[in-house]
Every structure is written in C-alpha cells, then in structure tokens.
Amino acid sequence: MKKLYLILVMSTLVLFIAACGSDSNDDAVNANENGESNETVTVSHELGETEVPKNPENIVVFDFGILDTLDKLGVEVTGVAQSGTIPSYLEKYASGEYENIGSLKEPDFEKIASIDPDVIIISDRQASLYDQLEEIAPTIHLGVDVTNYMESFKENMAVVGELFDAQEEIEAELAAIEESIATVNEKATASEKQALIILANDDKISAFGPSSRFGLIHDILGVPSVDYSIEASTHGMNVTFEYVMEQDPELLYVIDRSAVVGGDTSAEQLVENQLVENTQAYKNDNIVYLDPDFWYLSGGGLVSVAEMIKEIDSSLN
Numbered sequence: 188m189k190k191l192y193l194i195l196v197m198s199t200l201v202l203f204i205a206a207c208g209s210d211s212n213d214d215a216v217n218a219n220e221n222g223e224s225n226e227t228v229t230v231s232h233e234l235g236e237t238e239v240p241k242n243p244e245n246i247v248v249f250d251f252g253i254l255d256t257l258d259k260l261g262v263e264v265t266g267v268a269q270s271g272t273i274p275s276y277l278e279k280y281a282s283g284e285y286e287n288i289g290s291l292k293e294p295d296f297e298k299i300a301s302i303d304p305d306v307i308i309i310s311d312r313q314a315s316l317y318d319q320l321e322e323i324a325p326t327i328h329l330g331v332d333v334t335n336y337m338e339s340f341k342e343n344m345a346v347v348g349e350l351f352d353a354q355e356e357i358e359a360e361l362a363a364i365e366e367s368i369a370t371v372n373e374k375a376t377a378s379e380k381q382a383l384i385i386l387a388n389d390d391k392i393s394a395f396g397p398s399s400r401f402g403l404i405h406d407i408l409g410v411p412s413v414d415y416s417i418e419a420s421t422h423g424m425n426v427t428f429e430y431v432m433e434q435d436p437e438l439l440y441v442i443d444r445s446a447v448v449g450g451d452t453s454a455e456q457l458v459e460n461q462l463v464e465n466t467q468a469y470k471n472d473n474i475v476y477l478d479p480d481f482w483y484l485s486g487g488g489l490v491s492v493a494e495m496i497k498e499i500d501s502s503l504n
Contacts, residue, residue: 252487393423
C-alpha cells in the first residue's frame with residue numbers, strides 16, 4: 188500500500204510539473220527573445236485581411252492622411268514617399284532621417300524590402316500594387332471611401348488606435364471632430380448659400396459635387412450644392428468658366444492642384460476672370476481658396492480632416 192501511495196504521489200507531481208511547463212511554453216509563444224509581445228492584430232480592409240504585429244516598429248507609409256495621424260500620435264515611421272510633393276505641414280518627413288520609398292505611384296520596391304518593414308500602409312493610389320507590396324511585408328489599405336467618408340475615416344482611425352494602443356486619444360480627437368461637424372452644419376443650414384467646388388489645374392478646371400472626392404463639403408458638412416447633377420469621378424467633371432457663370436454659385440471653393448504639383452499658373456490668376464466676375468461668389472468676396480495640402484494631398488487624417496472642417500467653418504462666417 189505504501190508503494191502504491193508513493194507511486195500515486197509521484198504521478199501527481201509529474202503531471203503538475205508538466206502542466207507548469209506547458210504554461211511556460213504557452214507564454215513563450217507570446218513573447219520574443221527580448222521578452223516583448225508577439226501579439227498581432229488582424230486587420231480587415233478593402234483589399235483583404237492582414238495580420239499585423241501589435242505596435243509595429245518599422246513602418247512604411249504611403250498615405251499622407253495616415254502619416255499625419257501617426258505624427259499626431261507621436262508614432263515614429265521609417266519610410267515615406269519622398270519622391271514627390273509632401274504636404275508642407277509634414278515637411279519634416281522629407282529629411283534624410285526617413286527612408287525614401289519612392290513616389291505615390293511608383294514605389295521603390297528594393298528600398299522597401301531593405302527596410303524589412305513590420306507593416307506597409309497604402310491607400311487608393313497604391314491599390315493596384317497591393318500584391319507586390321504584400322509579398323514584402325504585411326500591407327493594409329487605409330484609404331477613405333468618399334461615398335461614405337466619415338464612416339470609413341472612423342474605421343481607419345479605429346485600426347490605427349488598435350495597432351498602436353491609442354484608442355483613447357483617437358476617440359477624443361474623433362469626438363472633437365464630430366462636434367465641429369455639428370457646428371458647421373448649423374451654419375450651413377442657416378446661411379443656405381449654394382456652393383460649387385472646383386479643382387484648378389494649370390489652365391483647366393473640373394467640378395466636384397456630392398459623393399465625390401471633395402463631397403464631404405456637401406455630404407457631411409451640409410453646404411448645399413449649386414448643381415446636384417455633377418458626375419462623381421476621381422478627377423472631377425471637366426467644366427468651363429461659362430458653366431461656372433451659368434451656375435452662379437454664392438460660394439466658390441477652389442482647390443489649387445498646380446500649387447502642390449509644380450504648375451505654372453496660380454488658381455487665382457486662372458479663376459478670377461471676366462466670366463467669374465459675374466457670379467455672386469465673386470461679387471460678395473466669397474471665393475474660398477482651400478489649402479491643397481489638406482484637400483488634395485492628405486485628406487483622411489486626424490489633422491487634415493480637422494483642418495478641412497475649420498476652413499469650411501470659416502467660409503460660412
């Protein structure tokens with residue numbers, strides 16, 4: 188009986204030690220050699236589902252809206268698309284402290300591979316190159332859906348918040364943005380001024396309406412459009428200054444593409460001509476030149492969205 192008792196005790200002890208060892212092994216799965224977490228986040232995005240390390244360190248960013256968000260949160264990035272125009276408020280990322288990963292439409296795949304990134308963040312301009320980038324590192328698409336601007340923007344911010352443990356800060360920023368939107372909507376409703384949005388590009392202009400690239404002015408901020416039949420497309424609907432005069436907007440919003448891509452003609456020189464002088468917008472000094480850094484280069488960031496709302500708010504005063 189004594190022998191049987193000893194055997195039972197020893198068996199129990201062996202099982203206990205084995206269980207402890209199993210727990211230790213499970214913990215090891217979740218930690219690397221430096222004792223840091225190997226936790227990952229599965230990100231569902233427009234182009235697929237991607238597993239990304241939590242709090243990634245080597246970060247490659249193509250989208251300037253996401254870059255301005257990471258900058259706001261104090262998250263360091265490794266590689267930025269420097270071969271092109273970087274928004275002036277993000278000019279520090281043009282320095283040699285950051286790796287040049289090419290341009291927005293022509294990534295430097297060799298450079299990106301040498302960085303060995305933990306994550307690559309893209310938007311629509313790089314969407315066609317997703318498979319090639321995914322071969323290098325986990326790649327997520329965080330572009331904004333212009334037909335569902337605020338919801339997609341919030342979803343992107345939620346992803347960023349989860350990846351970098353910044354949920355509280357993101358929620359506070361979004362709450363402030365929502366409050367600003369409500370204020371602008373009240374002003375837009377009270378003023379009832381009909382607006383036209385145009386993009387100036389050297390000697391040409393194109394118009395944008397609801398559900399377009401700049402449609403949040405109408406869709407989210409509540410500014411009435413002077414023409415609800417404008418075709419929604421990436422580059423806008425090609426129009427003439429006769430069209431602008433005929434529509435006779437009370438507010439004319441102008442985004443100067445030439446200013447950020449090195450064009451020869453300023454928007455003011457192009458827009459304020461004899462035809463436009465006949466509009467209510469011109470006569471009442473309601474031609475508003477929106478900052479192309481925010482509107483053309485970097486929309487969809489915590490900083491850019493807040494600044495875009497401020498510009499429309501000011502235009503309604």
